[in-house]
Amino acid sequence: MIKVEHVTKKFIRYKNKKEKEEFCADKDISFEAKDGEIIGILGPNGAGKTTLLRMIAGILEPSEGKITFDKLNYKENEIEIKRNIAYLSGNTKLYDTLSCYELLKMCCDIYGVSDLECEKRIKEISKVLNMDQFLYNKIENLSTGQTQKVNIARCLIHDPKYYILDEATTGLDIISSQIILDFIKKEKSKGKIILYSTHYMEEAENICDKVIMINKGEVIKSGTPNQIREDTNTTNLRDAFFYMIGGALDEE
Amino acid sequence: MKNNLFNILKKEIREVFRDKKSLAMMLIIPIFIPLLVIGMSALFESQMNKDVEEYNKIGFAYQMTDEEKSIADQMNIDAVIESEEELVKKYDNGEIDLYVTKDENKYIINSDGSDNSSYSTALVESYFNVYKEYLQQTYLTENNIDANKVLDIITVEENVIEQDNFFADYIKNYAFLFIIMAITVSATYPATDTTAGERERGTLETLLTFPIKSKDIIIGKFLGVTMSSVVTGIISLVLAIISLAFTQNMFTIYEGVDIMYSPISIIFAVLVIIAYSFFISGLCIAIASTSKTFKEAQSALTPLTFISLFPGMIAFMIGVTTTPILSIVPFLNFTLIFTDINNGNINILNILLMIISTIIYISVVLVYIIKQYKSEKVLFAK
Numbered sequence: 235m236i237k238v239e240h241v242t243k244k245f246i247r248y249k250n251k252k253e254k255e256e257f258c259a260d261k262d263i264s265f266e267a268k269d270g271e272i273i274g275i276l277g278p279n280g281a282g283k284t285t286l287l288r289m290i291a292g293i294l295e296p297s298e299g300k301i302t303f304d305k306l307n308y309k310e311n312e313i314e315i316k317r318n319i320a321y322l323s324g325n326t327k328l329y330d331t332l333s334c335y336e337l338l339k340m341c342c343d344i345y346g347v348s349d350l351e352c353e354k355r356i357k358e359i360s361k362v363l364n365m366d367q368f369l370y371n372k373i374e375n376l377s378t379g380q381t382q383k384v385n386i387a388r389c390l391i392h393d394p395k396y397y398i399l400d401e402a403t404t405g406l407d408i409i410s411s412q413i414i415l416d417f418i419k420k421e422k423s424k425g426k427i428i429l430y431s432t433h434y435m436e437e438a439e440n441i442c443d444k445v446i447m448i449n450k451g452e453v454i455k456s457g458t459p460n461q462i463r464e465d466t467n468t469t470n471l472r473d474a475f476f477y478m479i480g481g482a483l484d485e486e
Numbered sequence: 487m488k489n490n491l492f493n494i495l496k497k498e499i500r501e502v503f504r505d506k507k508s509l510a511m512m513l514i515i516p517i518f519i520p521l522l523v524i525g526m527s528a529l530f531e532s533q534m535n536k537d538v539e540e541y542n543k544i545g546f547a548y549q550m551t552d553e554e555k556s557i558a559d560q561m562n563i564d565a566v567i568e569s570e571e572e573l574v575k576k577y578d579n580g581e582i583d584l585y586v587t588k589d590e591n592k593y594i595i596n597s598d599g600s601d602n603s604s605y606s607t608a609l610v611e612s613y614f615n616v617y618k619e620y621l622q623q624t625y626l627t628e629n630n631i632d633a634n635k636v637l638d639i640i641t642v643e644e645n646v647i648e649q650d651n652f653f654a655d656y657i658k659n660y661a662f663l664f665i666i667m668a669i670t671v672s673a674t675y676p677a678t679d680t681t682a683g684e685r686e687r688g689t690l691e692t693l694l695t696f697p698i699k700s701k702d703i704i705i706g707k708f709l710g711v712t713m714s715s716v717v718t719g720i721i722s723l724v725l726a727i728i729s730l731a732f733t734q735n736m737f738t739i740y741e742g743v744d745i746m747y748s749p750i751s752i753i754f755a756v757l758v759i760i761a762y763s764f765f766i767s768g769l770c771i772a773i774a775s776t777s778k779t780f781k782e783a784q785s786a787l788t789p790l791t792f793i794s795l796f797p798g799m800i801a802f803m804i805g806v807t808t809t810p811i812l813s814i815v816p817f818l819n820f821t822l823i824f825t826d827i828n829n830g831n832i833n834i835l836n837i838l839l840m841i842i843s844t845i846i847y848i849s850v851v852l853v854y855i856i857k858q859y860k861s862e863k864v865l866f867a868k
Contacts, residue, residue, distance in 0.1 A: 293694045316697035327688030329497070331504040343493045344696050 236267040236290065236396060236427055241299030243285050243451075259285040261451045262299070267427045267444075272418060274442030275431035276475065282451040283431040284323070287400045290429060291321040303396060317345060320389035323400035330374035334365060334384045337373065338391050345392035352391070359387045363413070379410040386417050397421060397428040403437065415441060435471040447475055454478045491702040498710025502676045511675040512714050515668040516722040520729035522664055523657055527733045527740070530653045534739050539564075541605040544613075545573035545585030554617060561613050586610060654745035655828065658730070662755065662824050663798050665722040669759065670766050670794040672718035673711055674787040677770030680707045682783035700859045704771075708852065711767040719759035727752070747828070754827045754837070761844045762820045766794065768851035775858045793817060801825075808836045814843035 243260045260282040267273045275283045288294040290301055292308050292315060300307065303315045328337060335356065342352035360369050363383045368376060373384060382402075389397065399418070403411040418428055418441055432438050438445055439459050447455040447462070455462055455478050459471060466474040502508045544563050547570035558565045566573070566582050573585040577596070583606035584597035595610055597603035619637065626633040684690045693703060727747060734740050747755065770787055777783035798821025806812070808822040813836040823840050826833060 291695050293691065313697045313699070316695065319695065321692075321695040323691065325688050326692050328692065329501065329689055330687075331501055336500075340493065340497060341696075343496075344490060344698060 244297040272428040274438035274445040277448035318395040320394040324404040494706025523729040545582040548588040661726040673715040678783040681775040715763035813839035
């Protein structure tokens with residue numbers, strides 16, 4: 235289980251060269267994700283989704299609050315937690331000069347997967363994701379869809395317990411997006427926990443067990459898609475979101 | 487898992503050797519060393535063995551005696567005897583290299599002090615020394631004095647105990663300075679690529695999600711850059727040795743002189759190269775890691791190339807020798823110690839001080855970079 239308790243993240247930003255101010259990217263966010271659940275983190279650009287997921291992935295440190303993974307926390311168990319996490323974001327880039335095989339082998343080494351087990355997993359994953367054709371090609375020569383497959387393979391190679399996917403389908407065509415959505419469903423069926431952020435509300439509606447709506451760093455609504463629709467008396471999450479924020483987005 | 491430092495190092499080395507620009511920096515700069523050695527030797531040779539006919543056209547603004555003409559002829563001087571006015575014109579047109587005017591017993595050499603006229607001046611001064619000796623000898627003989635007894639009242643002989651060659655030392659020291667510069671240039675590109683470049687490409691975020699301590703990430707990156715610098719240094723040294731061997735047989739100015747690095751100076755050169763590679767790699771990573779973009783990092787690192795070269799160059803020019811204090815001055819210590827070794831002055835204390843101070847500098851720099859890699863301001867700077 236992933237437990238996020240009253241997490242706040244403050245940054246210092248510069249108004250101009252001399253003046254700076256503190257601003258809250260995320261404010262007092264709490265939720266739980268149980269085994270086999272897909273949690274959708276929804277919100278517009280700049281809502282604080284990426285900061286939240288970066289904190290959960292251990293890339294950023296919360297200013298306040300606590301994040302635990304089955305009672306383990308980053309202060310005492312950073313390496314152990316990260317060994318069980320797979321983080322994939324729209325910004326995640328791979329090492330272009332490596333071949334897909336070399337990248338997966340490198341990940342195996344880093345995550346401590348034995349050589350024998352690694353070869354077995356590369357074979358399996360390559361077959362499932364249909365990567366055999368380009369397994370030994372350099373990443374710089376792959377198409378966007380093929381690169382995304384390698385990214386998924388990288389996440390799968392150490393058989394993690396927690397997936398943190400930050401706008402993983404943004405900018406992808408429908409076929410590449412579908413590859414990721416299929417992968418999420420498959421991992422859920424294995425009892426893995428998946429945190430999935432997106433601003434495509436329809437996508438979240440289809441695959442998420444629970445949804446957390448964030449706007450301007452604060453949780454404005456959470457629950458199952460059905461609950462949210464009922465509570466807001468709407469037919470879809472998009473309308474529910476607009477209902478919660480009072481109809482219009484206040485762009486900063 | 488336990489070998490994540492090794493995994494990062496493996497990744498870094500693979501990236502350096504596969505990246506065309508890093509590889510070019512690592513291998514192309516050392517190629518300039520043979521060009522430098524051969525070019526400088528050719529320049530020295532042309533200066534040393536300048537053909538006398540290039541600077542022997544001397545104007546005399548007075549009537550020369552037969553004795554004077556004979557001495558000038560023996561000394562290969564092409565004497566042009568004309569009025570001062572004519573000689574000035576010829577000098578301005580470049581037809582003569584200098585001209586001599588006479589005021590009773592005073593002879594005045596008129597020249598512009600250029601490189602060519604300094605050769606002509608030296609030739610004319612030799613001519614007047616011979617002529618003066620001839621006049622003294624004649625005067626003494628006319629006064630029934632044994633001229634040889636007076637003129638050779640004392641004799642001076644030069645006994646060369648150890649044959650030294652200024653040019654050889656010059657070339658060897660400059661070749662080493664160039665090796666230091668090659669290492670600096672070679673370190674800057676991978677250091678930029680592995681820090682600001684990795685952030686710009688978006689792979690840093692991926693790296694930070696791996697179960698690796700930031701200490702291991704930094705040390706892995708640092709060792710990767712150091713290894714590429716050491717490779718450049720060693721290639722440069724090998725090319726310097728080969729070009730020195732080649733130069734020794736090619737130019738007459740090195741005849742009878744051993745211009746090669748001695749085995750002991752090669753061993754110490756390797757030691758200095760390794761120490762310097764560690765030092766400069768750490769420094770480059772520290773500077774590049776605070777830069778927001780690849781371009782900004784490259785601009786910040788450019789002055790290092792000059793800083794690495796000039797202290798040693800100036801110290802060599804003004805003849806500074808190593809002291810315990812100078813042995814701990816970064817940049818200067820590496821070139822000074824190597825110059826000392828080259829001159830046969832191996833001072834273990836100074837070498838130890840250089841190594842210990844380098845270890846201290848590297849440790850401080852590494853602690854600084856590890857701190858940088860925990861700073862969100864640096865990692866996600868935009």
